[in-house]
Amino acid sequence: MASQKLRGNDLRQLGYPEGRAIGIALDILDQKQFKKLDKGSALSLLKQIKDDPFAYVRDETWRPLAEALVPQPSRDVALNPKIKDYRRYGEDFIEDGARKQMDTAMQLPITLDGALMPDAHQGYGLPIGGVLATNNAVIPYGVGMDIGCRMALSVYDMPVSFLDERQHALKKMLLENTRFGNREVFKDRNTDDPIFDRPEFRQIGVARHKLESAVAQIGSSGSGNHFVEFGLVDITDASNDMGLAVGQYLGVLSHSGSRGLGAAIAQHYTKIAMDMCQLPSQARHLAWLSLDSQEGQEYWAAMNLAGDYASACHHDIHRRLSKALGEKPLAQVENHHNFAWKETLPDGTEAIVHRKGATPAGKGVLGVIPGSMTAPGFIVRGRGERDSLQSASHGAGRRLSRTQAKLQVTEGELRRLLRDKGVELIGGGLDEAPMAYKDIHQVMAHQRDLVDVLGSFMPRIVRMDADGSGKGKSKYGGE
Template sequence: MAQQLRGNDLRQLGFPEGRAIGLALAQLQRKHLKRLSLTNQLTLLQQILTTPMDFVTHLDWSYVAAALLPPPSRHIELVARKPYALYGAEHIEAGALHQMDTAMKLPVTVAGALMPDAHHGYGLPIGGVLATDNAVIPYAVGVDIGCRMALSVYNLPPKHLTQRVQELQKLLLDNTRFGNRTGFQHGRKMGHEVLDREEFRDIPFLRNKQATAADQIGTSGSGNHFVEFGIVDITDPTNEMGVPVGQYVGLLSHSGSRGLGASVANHYTKLAMENCQLPNEAKHLAWLSLDGELGQEYWAAMNLAGAYASACHEHIHQRMAKALGERPLAKVENHHNFAWRETLADGREAIVHRKGATPAGKGVLGVIPGSMTAPGFIVRGRGVADSLGSASHGAGRLMSRTRAKQELSESAVRQHLTDHGVVLQGGGLDEAPMAYKDIRAVMQSQQELVDVLGSFTPKIVRMDGA
């Protein structure tokens, strides 16, 4: 044919801008269709445009028809709320309960539990545990992916802390970095095998993240992240740590995956919300199927961020052990803000999200911190099925950060710390001990979930800030 149809001819027919025009013009170049007159081509295209459903299985025109149809609705309705286990209901605010109720209405949810330290968060409440069917929810993992507790126990007597306060303060100042400062600015940077992981090369989103991760490794975040010296009191002679009953010096750190984890969380949450459109009250619970490429990408990136968080603690504890001139007798570590592939009590495999919840499977060790003036606890999980093998990740907030800043005074907080023999470097009113729940009441609410092996009482605390 001397003439052929162009894009403007299809636009005049009513074809929308987009793939359909290009697909139709390409299809018309096939030999048996080029033989048609322009009039017949236009007539055929008009039929496809008018009734695209009639052509969705047509050998020649299925792709054009599909491009003309409106995209399938990604809006997903909630279902009836499934029951979930609730621990320490008297300690939990209504907002957190409402968020957990909403999470239990997701069609992918199979089970859930709410810990006694729970409080309001984005998507799943902090302290929420959610099991889903082959789906991962970035905001049910949390922004600080793999946020972690790590405790080193040293063969030093508690009096070491009172006799060498200034020396230990300097060790913390010299060997820790907090907040947005990206480099560990003294001494030789320490590498780590996690920085050589193939995910930094294989996942397009992560290709420009390795340099910042390398710069931030071994540093801690802001907010409630800390590195602190304190007294470890081992009370259970059957503890798996191999540490005799008695009191020791301990170093406890709390932080996560830094900028790497935050960027992963925000990127994949946005994609999840685009692909899984939930009612407004549940929009932050958008999920990614693990059958899909995005879900597999997020899962790999999440595991990388978790390994990176662990590496950061490894650096901190190596530096501090070297500075102290001591090898730890034992270490106890655990993630929260993570998702695991686990088998539930009924034999189903599920993705278990623990957002601000400590893994407490049978025999699993962990650390549940209190506040600067209240002890934390070294625990052994009992593997309770109703809790999805979980426990609280701390005391939990009693006041929001905003409320704490409004209602508490610097002088009152300083006096409270002095009364408890605690030295604080950095920190802010939003992290004052009074902003947290009573850890003993929280532990009482979950005594069926964990066995207590010992305690950790903070004495010299380092946080973000001057």
């Protein structure tokens, strides 16, 4: 019998830690099904489990041993007294609250490096516009609630005169082919999307419980600053990597994320992280999960699922509008934020890079940085700047909170600005008024070293959630 041939020292030589893992291993090998197992085979099996305990946590026999081998983090964690240096882009352009939040993040014992983008403003945990590299740990609130939120642009070889001549038809297309908020879903939803075949929907409890709503919400967009819009694409750089000639095109731009699925994942694993990693009050939303833990591995898998679901939603939006237009896009660009990536830092260190309200800008990486409903967005190519951790802003960034915007901006002011800029708005509210956002031109000026501008997108017909009502009607001149 294998357990009679093995001793604790044999397991210690395999790297087993002192404590209950050794006893559990010997107890399991004492079971009937392992009686004929020779010592060499037993040691080989135990080494496999020690090297990759996560592969065995769902095995009924080996689960107790696998769980005992997963390192457990300390519950009480102190911050480092010194704030690590980090680069701030457009420092005079960033509010104090965002800087203080980033300072706190740079005191975490897991922090390796960081940067703050010029669109930064205060959020929960990591500020929006914050980039944080950590050592083998992921922070759910460093990713954010709307996991994998992204921009997606489709460029069509259609006359830009359509934006004026076919305005009514384009507005109708948006109303018929987009859905917003929590009340609107498609009756002809794409239930056959490959995303729903992903094993994570069966293996991870929180994802399994949200599968039904994920199916219902496929192809829809959230509320708040999420939008789908027709606009004018102006390509200004012939070396744009999209194969587009310099000139103007019709474009569709969408901004949305992982809907209820992402929010549920974020809430679930944030609670777990805050229980396992209890930080001082000012840092409590920066609680992390070690990627050597079962919980960390589960969150990582769930985060990637939510990001891919967000992408599937955008693909469905653009598929519907392409069909309505009767055209295939000449080019498409997609980039995301509110995510964490495994990357190598300039010094060769492996890191988990969180970009909350910041977007990848590695050398040659394409993306879209939007402005507001009356200001241009920019099609960009990353320059791979080391100091920014190969990142750039994800938009203009808020100047006013939603509450401040509702108090300071009037409906008349918004209506006049939309008219002056020639923008039709379907839905939307005062909290998303352009005055609530920073000047996108100033934001771009502060990140000239981070991205090259290849062109722009000017919104002309915008659809958003109707100030939370989900009805799609507009108080500002749209249908």
